[in-house]
């Protein structure tokens with residue numbers, strides 16, 4: 594049985610992951626309005642991945658006989674003043690999510706909850722990748738985004754991202 598603190602943190606993480614999906618959908622909408630369909634696609638795919646993360650936390654809790662209560666998802670409130678703003682906000686947000694996952698890990702570790710630690714291992718690795726992806730996007734935008742042709746090429750590259758289901762599967 595899950596320790597109450599660990600379970601509560603896992604439950605809160607469902608909300609954080611759905612908020613991430615909502616936030617990235619908001620970023621996607623920003624780029625749709627700016628006619629940058631590749632950037633919009635990239636964030637739409639990211640939003641799908643975040644929804645998957647939320648569902649994995651939900652499933653894990655249910656697999657451990659925890660009765661999940663869903664809370665309201667906050668409205669995305671980032672001010673998006675230029676094409677770089679969503680990219681920088683995404684990196685800040687991913688660092689926040691990493692800290693949140695680490696906090697759950699800490700609680701599981703303190704409780705010798707090896708099952709939850711093993712479940713979270715996938716997310717620890719995933720967060721490393723997501724922070725790197727967000728950082729790469731900022732660097733590419735800094736390099737190419739100020740030139741119209743460069744921005745066009747970068748937009749085309751980001752348009753090729755396709756959704757893939759997570760490698761972690763819970764029965």
Ligand code: FEO
Nearest residue numbers: 610643646690723
């Ligand atoms: Fe689900 Fe981007 O963290």
